[in-house]
Amino acid sequence: MEIKVGTNILAANDAIAAENREAFASHRCFAVNLVSSPGAGKTALLERTIEALHARLSLGVIEGDIATSLDAERIRRHGVPAVQINTGGGCHLDAYMVSRALAALALASLDVVFIENVGNLVCPAEFDLGEAAKIAVISVAEGDDKPLKYPVLFREARAVVINKIDLLPYTDCDLARLRDTALSINPALAVFEVSCRTGEGLETWYRWLADSAREWASSITP
Protein backbone atom coordinates (compact mmCIF):
# COMPACT_ATOMS: atom_id res chain seq x y z
CA MET A 1 0.00 0.00 0.00
CA GLU A 2 1.27 3.43 -0.93
CA ILE A 3 0.07 6.47 0.98
CA LYS A 4 0.10 9.46 -1.32
CA VAL A 5 0.56 12.07 1.36
CA GLY A 6 1.18 15.00 -0.98
CA THR A 7 -1.90 14.27 -3.08
CA ASN A 8 -4.16 13.80 -0.04
CA ILE A 9 -2.97 17.01 1.59
CA LEU A 10 -3.60 18.99 -1.59
CA ALA A 11 -7.04 17.38 -2.12
CA ALA A 12 -8.08 18.22 1.47
CA ASN A 13 -6.78 21.75 0.96
CA ASP A 14 -8.68 22.16 -2.31
CA ALA A 15 -11.96 21.15 -0.67
CA ILE A 16 -11.62 23.89 1.96
CA ALA A 17 -10.38 26.36 -0.67
CA ALA A 18 -13.61 25.75 -2.60
CA GLU A 19 -15.61 26.64 0.54
CA ASN A 20 -13.56 29.80 1.02
CA ARG A 21 -14.12 30.71 -2.64
CA GLU A 22 -17.86 30.28 -2.14
CA ALA A 23 -17.79 32.46 0.98
CA PHE A 24 -15.91 35.21 -0.89
CA ALA A 25 -18.34 34.97 -3.84
CA SER A 26 -21.47 35.04 -1.68
CA HIS A 27 -20.27 38.37 -0.24
CA ARG A 28 -18.89 39.62 -3.58
CA CYS A 29 -15.59 40.06 -1.86
CA PHE A 30 -12.55 39.97 -4.21
CA ALA A 31 -9.77 37.90 -2.59
CA VAL A 32 -6.16 38.54 -3.58
CA ASN A 33 -3.34 36.20 -2.53
CA LEU A 34 0.04 38.01 -2.49
CA VAL A 35 3.08 35.72 -2.85
CA SER A 36 6.77 36.64 -2.90
CA SER A 37 10.21 35.99 -1.46
CA PRO A 38 10.86 37.41 2.00
CA GLY A 39 11.43 41.15 1.76
CA ALA A 40 10.16 41.71 -1.79
CA GLY A 41 7.76 44.31 -0.42
CA LYS A 42 4.33 42.69 -0.03
CA THR A 43 3.50 44.64 3.11
CA ALA A 44 4.78 47.92 1.65
CA LEU A 45 2.65 47.31 -1.46
CA LEU A 46 -0.37 46.66 0.76
CA GLU A 47 0.22 49.83 2.77
CA ARG A 48 0.43 51.94 -0.42
CA THR A 49 -2.60 50.21 -1.94
CA ILE A 50 -4.70 50.70 1.18
CA GLU A 51 -3.84 54.42 1.31
CA ALA A 52 -4.80 54.78 -2.36
CA LEU A 53 -8.02 52.75 -2.38
CA HIS A 54 -9.60 52.74 1.07
CA ALA A 55 -11.66 55.87 0.38
CA ARG A 56 -13.56 54.09 -2.38
CA LEU A 57 -13.27 50.41 -1.49
CA SER A 58 -13.79 48.63 1.80
CA LEU A 59 -10.62 46.59 2.47
CA GLY A 60 -9.54 43.81 4.83
CA VAL A 61 -6.24 41.97 5.26
CA ILE A 62 -5.20 38.49 6.35
CA GLU A 63 -1.52 38.46 7.31
CA GLY A 64 0.43 35.21 7.16
CA ASP A 65 3.72 34.90 9.00
CA ILE A 66 5.76 32.16 10.60
CA ALA A 67 6.27 34.23 13.73
CA THR A 68 5.51 37.79 14.92
CA SER A 69 2.53 40.03 14.18
CA LEU A 70 4.70 42.88 12.88
CA ASP A 71 2.93 43.03 9.52
CA ALA A 72 -0.62 43.05 10.92
CA GLU A 73 0.41 45.95 13.17
CA ARG A 74 1.75 47.85 10.15
CA ILE A 75 -1.55 47.32 8.33
CA ARG A 76 -3.82 48.28 11.25
CA ARG A 77 -2.07 51.66 11.46
CA HIS A 78 -3.87 52.44 8.19
CA GLY A 79 -7.27 51.90 9.78
CA VAL A 80 -8.02 48.61 8.03
CA PRO A 81 -9.00 45.36 9.79
CA ALA A 82 -6.13 42.84 9.76
CA VAL A 83 -6.14 39.27 11.05
CA GLN A 84 -2.76 37.71 11.78
CA ILE A 85 -2.15 34.02 11.12
CA ASN A 86 1.05 32.61 12.62
CA THR A 87 1.91 29.35 10.91
CA GLY A 88 4.25 28.32 13.76
CA GLY A 89 7.03 27.26 11.41
CA GLY A 90 4.82 26.41 8.43
CA CYS A 91 6.18 27.65 5.12
CA HIS A 92 2.88 28.70 3.49
CA LEU A 93 -0.73 29.50 4.27
CA ASP A 94 -3.29 26.80 3.58
CA ALA A 95 -7.02 27.03 2.97
CA TYR A 96 -7.90 25.90 6.49
CA MET A 97 -5.87 28.71 8.09
CA VAL A 98 -7.64 31.20 5.84
CA SER A 99 -11.07 29.72 6.66
CA ARG A 100 -10.31 30.31 10.36
CA ALA A 101 -9.20 33.88 9.68
CA LEU A 102 -12.37 34.57 7.65
CA ALA A 103 -14.45 33.98 10.78
CA ALA A 104 -12.75 37.05 12.27
CA LEU A 105 -13.47 39.34 9.28
CA ALA A 106 -16.87 40.89 8.49
CA LEU A 107 -16.80 39.72 4.86
CA ALA A 108 -20.25 41.12 4.10
CA SER A 109 -18.90 44.65 4.52
CA LEU A 110 -15.69 44.17 2.51
CA ASP A 111 -15.03 44.69 -1.22
CA VAL A 112 -11.48 43.30 -1.26
CA VAL A 113 -9.58 40.98 1.08
CA PHE A 114 -5.81 40.83 0.67
CA ILE A 115 -4.12 37.67 1.89
CA GLU A 116 -0.41 38.23 2.47
CA ASN A 117 1.23 34.83 2.30
CA VAL A 118 4.38 33.69 4.12
CA GLY A 119 7.50 35.05 2.38
CA ASN A 120 8.40 32.10 0.16
CA LEU A 121 8.54 31.86 -3.62
CA VAL A 122 7.98 28.09 -3.66
CA CYS A 123 5.44 26.45 -1.35
CA PRO A 124 2.65 29.10 -1.34
CA ALA A 125 2.34 28.70 -5.13
CA GLU A 126 1.03 25.15 -4.66
CA PHE A 127 -1.77 25.88 -2.18
CA ASP A 128 -5.09 27.27 -3.35
CA LEU A 129 -6.60 29.46 -0.62
CA GLY A 130 -9.87 30.16 -2.45
CA GLU A 131 -8.59 33.48 -3.79
CA ALA A 132 -9.85 35.11 -7.00
CA ALA A 133 -6.32 36.10 -8.04
CA LYS A 134 -2.78 35.19 -7.08
CA ILE A 135 -0.32 38.08 -7.40
CA ALA A 136 3.43 37.55 -7.56
CA VAL A 137 5.60 40.32 -6.10
CA ILE A 138 9.28 40.38 -6.96
CA SER A 139 12.00 42.87 -6.16
CA VAL A 140 14.57 43.87 -8.78
CA ALA A 141 17.22 43.27 -6.09
CA GLU A 142 16.51 39.53 -6.42
CA GLY A 143 17.85 39.48 -9.98
CA ASP A 144 16.23 38.93 -13.37
CA ASP A 145 16.49 35.11 -13.46
CA LYS A 146 13.95 34.35 -10.74
CA PRO A 147 10.89 33.54 -12.91
CA LEU A 148 12.96 30.84 -14.67
CA LYS A 149 14.15 29.38 -11.39
CA TYR A 150 10.76 29.52 -9.60
CA PRO A 151 8.33 29.02 -12.49
CA VAL A 152 5.27 27.61 -10.68
CA LEU A 153 4.20 30.89 -9.07
CA PHE A 154 4.52 32.81 -12.33
CA ARG A 155 2.42 30.19 -14.10
CA GLU A 156 -0.31 30.43 -11.43
CA ALA A 157 -0.36 34.21 -11.02
CA ARG A 158 -2.71 36.70 -12.70
CA ALA A 159 -0.23 39.54 -12.30
CA VAL A 160 3.33 40.25 -11.27
CA VAL A 161 4.31 43.39 -9.42
CA ILE A 162 8.00 44.12 -10.00
CA ASN A 163 8.94 46.24 -7.00
CA LYS A 164 11.93 48.41 -5.98
CA ILE A 165 12.59 49.74 -9.49
CA ASP A 166 14.22 52.72 -7.72
CA LEU A 167 17.13 50.31 -7.03
CA LEU A 168 17.66 49.53 -10.74
CA PRO A 169 20.63 51.91 -11.21
CA TYR A 170 22.45 50.14 -8.36
CA THR A 171 21.87 46.49 -9.34
CA ASP A 172 22.69 44.27 -12.32
CA CYS A 173 19.01 43.46 -12.84
CA ASP A 174 17.84 43.86 -16.45
CA LEU A 175 14.21 44.96 -16.10
CA ALA A 176 13.25 44.08 -19.68
CA ARG A 177 14.77 40.63 -19.25
CA LEU A 178 12.90 40.11 -15.96
CA ARG A 179 9.60 41.13 -17.56
CA ASP A 180 10.18 39.04 -20.71
CA THR A 181 11.18 35.99 -18.68
CA ALA A 182 8.01 36.22 -16.59
CA LEU A 183 5.91 36.63 -19.76
CA SER A 184 7.66 33.69 -21.46
CA ILE A 185 6.38 31.50 -18.63
CA ASN A 186 2.90 33.03 -18.60
CA PRO A 187 2.01 35.36 -21.50
CA ALA A 188 -1.30 36.31 -19.80
CA LEU A 189 0.42 37.97 -16.84
CA ALA A 190 -0.35 41.62 -16.15
CA VAL A 191 3.01 43.21 -15.35
CA PHE A 192 3.49 46.27 -13.14
CA GLU A 193 6.84 47.96 -12.60
CA VAL A 194 6.70 49.96 -9.40
CA SER A 195 8.57 51.41 -6.47
CA CYS A 196 6.65 51.27 -3.20
CA ARG A 197 9.33 53.59 -1.82
CA THR A 198 8.92 56.43 -4.35
CA GLY A 199 5.39 55.59 -5.53
CA GLU A 200 6.48 55.29 -9.18
CA GLY A 201 4.24 53.09 -11.33
CA LEU A 202 1.68 52.38 -8.63
CA GLU A 203 -1.26 54.25 -10.23
CA THR A 204 -1.53 51.61 -12.98
CA TRP A 205 -1.56 48.84 -10.37
CA TYR A 206 -4.29 50.54 -8.32
CA ARG A 207 -6.42 50.96 -11.44
CA TRP A 208 -5.96 47.35 -12.55
CA LEU A 209 -6.79 46.09 -9.07
CA ALA A 210 -9.94 48.18 -8.69
CA ASP A 211 -11.06 47.26 -12.24
CA SER A 212 -10.36 43.56 -11.65
CA ALA A 213 -12.34 43.60 -8.40
CA ARG A 214 -15.30 45.32 -10.09
CA GLU A 215 -15.28 43.02 -13.13
CA TRP A 216 -15.05 39.96 -10.93
CA ALA A 217 -17.92 41.10 -8.68
CA SER A 218 -20.16 41.83 -11.67
CA SER A 219 -19.42 38.35 -13.08
CA ILE A 220 -20.84 36.66 -9.96
CA THR A 221 -24.36 35.36 -10.48
CA PRO A 222 -26.37 35.90 -7.31
Add this chain to the structure above:
Amino acid sequence: MEIKVGTNILAANDAIAAENREAFASHRCFAVNLVSSPGAGKTALLERTIEALHARLSLGVIEGDIATSLDAERIRRHGVPAVQINTGGGCHLDAYMVSRALAALALASLDVVFIENVGNLVCPAEFDLGEAAKIAVISVAEGDDKPLKYPVLFREARAVVINKIDLLPYTDCDLARLRDTALSINPALAVFEVSCRTGEGLETWYRWLADSAREWASSITP
Protein backbone atom coordinates in the same frame (compact mmCIF):
# COMPACT_ATOMS: atom_id res chain seq x y z
CA MET B 1 -3.78 5.43 14.72
CA GLU B 2 -1.90 8.63 14.02
CA ILE B 3 0.72 8.74 11.31
CA LYS B 4 3.33 11.31 12.23
CA VAL B 5 4.39 12.10 8.68
CA GLY B 6 6.55 15.10 9.55
CA THR B 7 8.45 13.24 12.26
CA ASN B 8 9.04 10.16 10.07
CA ILE B 9 10.28 12.21 7.13
CA LEU B 10 12.72 14.11 9.34
CA ALA B 11 13.96 10.90 11.03
CA ALA B 12 14.60 9.26 7.65
CA ASN B 13 16.37 12.42 6.50
CA ASP B 14 18.52 12.55 9.65
CA ALA B 15 19.71 8.96 9.14
CA ILE B 16 20.97 9.76 5.62
CA ALA B 17 22.41 13.08 6.83
CA ALA B 18 24.46 11.14 9.39
CA GLU B 19 25.88 8.99 6.56
CA ASN B 20 26.71 12.10 4.53
CA ARG B 21 28.41 13.62 7.58
CA GLU B 22 30.51 10.49 7.97
CA ALA B 23 31.49 10.58 4.29
CA PHE B 24 32.55 14.22 4.59
CA ALA B 25 34.51 13.47 7.77
CA SER B 26 36.27 10.42 6.35
CA HIS B 27 37.62 12.64 3.55
CA ARG B 28 38.22 15.66 5.86
CA CYS B 29 36.01 17.63 3.55
CA PHE B 30 34.33 20.66 5.16
CA ALA B 31 30.70 20.88 4.01
CA VAL B 32 28.93 24.24 4.02
CA ASN B 33 25.15 24.55 3.48
CA LEU B 34 24.20 28.01 2.14
CA VAL B 35 20.60 29.04 2.82
CA SER B 36 18.82 32.26 1.86
CA SER B 37 15.79 33.82 0.20
CA PRO B 38 15.76 33.76 -3.61
CA GLY B 39 18.13 36.39 -4.92
CA ALA B 40 20.02 37.19 -1.71
CA GLY B 41 23.27 36.41 -3.51
CA LYS B 42 24.31 32.85 -2.62
CA THR B 43 25.72 32.14 -6.10
CA ALA B 44 27.49 35.51 -6.26
CA LEU B 45 29.03 34.82 -2.84
CA LEU B 46 30.18 31.40 -4.06
CA GLU B 47 31.72 32.87 -7.22
CA ARG B 48 33.66 35.46 -5.18
CA THR B 49 34.71 32.86 -2.59
CA ILE B 50 35.91 30.42 -5.25
CA GLU B 51 38.00 33.12 -6.93
CA ALA B 52 39.56 34.05 -3.59
CA LEU B 53 40.23 30.56 -2.23
CA HIS B 54 40.66 28.07 -5.05
CA ALA B 55 44.43 28.66 -5.28
CA ARG B 56 44.91 27.32 -1.75
CA LEU B 57 41.86 25.07 -1.19
CA SER B 58 40.36 22.41 -3.39
CA LEU B 59 36.65 23.27 -3.77
CA GLY B 60 33.49 21.56 -5.02
CA VAL B 61 29.89 22.74 -5.29
CA ILE B 62 26.47 21.09 -5.12
CA GLU B 63 23.83 23.37 -6.63
CA GLY B 64 20.21 22.97 -5.57
CA ASP B 65 17.46 24.47 -7.69
CA ILE B 66 13.83 23.76 -8.46
CA ALA B 67 14.44 24.11 -12.18
CA THR B 68 17.32 25.13 -14.50
CA SER B 69 21.06 24.54 -14.16
CA LEU B 70 21.89 28.25 -14.46
CA ASP B 71 23.78 28.34 -11.18
CA ALA B 72 25.93 25.24 -11.82
CA GLU B 73 26.93 26.79 -15.16
CA ARG B 74 27.92 30.01 -13.40
CA ILE B 75 30.09 28.01 -10.97
CA ARG B 76 31.76 25.79 -13.60
CA ARG B 77 33.01 28.90 -15.40
CA HIS B 78 35.35 29.32 -12.40
CA GLY B 79 36.96 25.92 -13.04
CA VAL B 80 35.39 24.18 -10.05
CA PRO B 81 33.37 20.93 -10.22
CA ALA B 82 29.64 21.59 -9.72
CA VAL B 83 26.83 19.04 -9.51
CA GLN B 84 23.31 20.31 -10.17
CA ILE B 85 20.36 18.91 -8.24
CA ASN B 86 16.95 19.83 -9.63
CA THR B 87 14.30 19.24 -6.98
CA GLY B 88 11.51 19.25 -9.57
CA GLY B 89 9.29 21.54 -7.51
CA GLY B 90 10.70 20.62 -4.09
CA CYS B 91 11.26 23.59 -1.82
CA HIS B 92 14.51 22.44 -0.18
CA LEU B 93 17.37 19.97 -0.55
CA ASP B 94 17.24 16.84 1.57
CA ALA B 95 20.00 14.50 2.70
CA TYR B 96 19.12 11.86 0.09
CA MET B 97 19.53 14.30 -2.81
CA VAL B 98 22.90 15.34 -1.41
CA SER B 99 23.99 11.70 -0.99
CA ARG B 100 23.24 11.13 -4.69
CA ALA B 101 25.22 14.24 -5.65
CA LEU B 102 28.19 13.13 -3.53
CA ALA B 103 28.59 10.09 -5.77
CA ALA B 104 29.42 12.49 -8.60
CA LEU B 105 32.08 14.44 -6.63
CA ALA B 106 35.61 13.19 -5.91
CA LEU B 107 35.35 13.95 -2.19
CA ALA B 108 38.81 12.56 -1.43
CA SER B 109 40.40 15.39 -3.41
CA LEU B 110 38.26 18.22 -1.98
CA ASP B 111 38.86 20.41 1.07
CA VAL B 112 35.51 22.21 1.03
CA VAL B 113 32.14 21.37 -0.54
CA PHE B 114 29.60 24.17 -0.78
CA ILE B 115 25.96 23.12 -0.96
CA GLU B 116 23.79 25.90 -2.36
CA ASN B 117 20.26 25.20 -1.17
CA VAL B 118 17.01 26.14 -2.93
CA GLY B 119 16.25 29.84 -2.43
CA ASN B 120 13.89 29.65 0.55
CA LEU B 121 14.29 31.08 4.04
CA VAL B 122 11.94 28.54 5.62
CA CYS B 123 12.05 24.87 4.61
CA PRO B 124 15.82 24.36 4.09
CA ALA B 125 16.42 25.37 7.71
CA GLU B 126 14.63 22.21 8.90
CA PHE B 127 16.59 19.63 6.87
CA ASP B 128 20.03 18.47 7.98
CA LEU B 129 22.13 17.58 4.93
CA GLY B 130 25.14 16.33 6.88
CA GLU B 131 26.93 19.67 6.58
CA ALA B 132 29.51 20.91 9.08
CA ALA B 133 28.08 24.44 9.02
CA LYS B 134 24.89 26.12 7.88
CA ILE B 135 25.39 29.67 6.62
CA ALA B 136 22.52 32.16 6.31
CA VAL B 137 22.82 34.74 3.55
CA ILE B 138 20.56 37.78 3.65
CA SER B 139 20.40 40.88 1.49
CA VAL B 140 19.88 44.31 3.03
CA ALA B 141 17.21 44.86 0.34
CA GLU B 142 15.03 42.32 2.21
CA GLY B 143 14.73 44.64 5.21
CA ASP B 144 16.01 44.45 8.77
CA ASP B 145 13.09 42.50 10.28
CA LYS B 146 13.75 39.17 8.56
CA PRO B 147 15.59 37.32 11.38
CA LEU B 148 12.58 37.96 13.66
CA LYS B 149 10.15 36.72 11.03
CA TYR B 150 12.19 33.65 9.96
CA PRO B 151 13.97 32.72 13.20
CA VAL B 152 14.67 29.00 12.63
CA LEU B 153 17.47 29.48 10.11
CA PHE B 154 19.21 32.07 12.27
CA ARG B 155 19.04 29.73 15.25
CA GLU B 156 20.58 26.86 13.23
CA ALA B 157 23.26 28.83 11.40
CA ARG B 158 26.93 29.19 12.38
CA ALA B 159 27.26 32.47 10.49
CA VAL B 160 25.19 35.06 8.66
CA VAL B 161 26.51 36.87 5.60
CA ILE B 162 24.67 40.17 5.19
CA ASN B 163 25.04 40.91 1.49
CA LYS B 164 24.43 43.90 -0.79
CA ILE B 165 25.59 46.51 1.74
CA ASP B 166 26.33 48.71 -1.29
CA LEU B 167 22.52 49.18 -1.50
CA LEU B 168 22.26 50.54 2.07
CA PRO B 169 22.09 54.23 1.05
CA TYR B 170 19.08 53.45 -1.17
CA THR B 171 17.02 51.32 1.24
CA ASP B 172 15.39 51.79 4.63
CA CYS B 173 17.35 48.86 6.07
CA ASP B 174 19.05 49.63 9.40
CA LEU B 175 22.21 47.50 9.27
CA ALA B 176 22.85 47.67 13.03
CA ARG B 177 19.26 46.63 13.70
CA LEU B 178 19.54 43.71 11.25
CA ARG B 179 22.77 42.52 12.89
CA ASP B 180 21.43 42.96 16.44
CA THR B 181 18.20 41.15 15.61
CA ALA B 182 20.12 38.20 14.20
CA LEU B 183 22.38 38.13 17.27
CA SER B 184 19.39 38.36 19.64
CA ILE B 185 18.15 35.08 18.15
CA ASN B 186 21.59 33.44 18.14
CA PRO B 187 24.39 35.24 20.03
CA ALA B 188 26.97 32.73 18.72
CA LEU B 189 26.49 33.80 15.07
CA ALA B 190 29.52 35.06 13.20
CA VAL B 191 28.29 38.10 11.26
CA PHE B 192 29.79 39.34 7.99
CA GLU B 193 28.69 42.54 6.27
CA VAL B 194 29.65 42.33 2.62
CA SER B 195 28.93 43.38 -0.92
CA CYS B 196 29.52 40.66 -3.50
CA ARG B 197 29.17 43.40 -6.11
CA THR B 198 31.95 45.70 -4.83
CA GLY B 199 33.91 43.12 -2.83
CA GLU B 200 33.62 45.14 0.40
CA GLY B 201 33.90 43.10 3.59
CA LEU B 202 34.62 39.79 1.87
CA GLU B 203 38.20 39.34 3.13
CA THR B 204 36.97 38.69 6.68
CA TRP B 205 34.51 36.09 5.39
CA TYR B 206 37.22 34.29 3.35
CA ARG B 207 39.50 34.19 6.39
CA TRP B 208 36.77 32.90 8.71
CA LEU B 209 35.77 30.21 6.20
CA ALA B 210 39.33 28.98 5.61
CA ASP B 211 40.05 29.01 9.37
CA SER B 212 36.79 27.17 10.14
CA ALA B 213 37.57 24.51 7.52
CA ARG B 214 41.07 23.99 8.92
CA GLU B 215 39.92 23.88 12.56
CA TRP B 216 37.17 21.43 11.71
CA ALA B 217 39.52 19.15 9.74
CA SER B 218 42.07 19.08 12.54
CA SER B 219 39.31 18.18 15.04
CA ILE B 220 38.47 14.98 13.12
CA THR B 221 39.96 11.89 14.72
CA PRO B 222 41.11 9.45 12.02
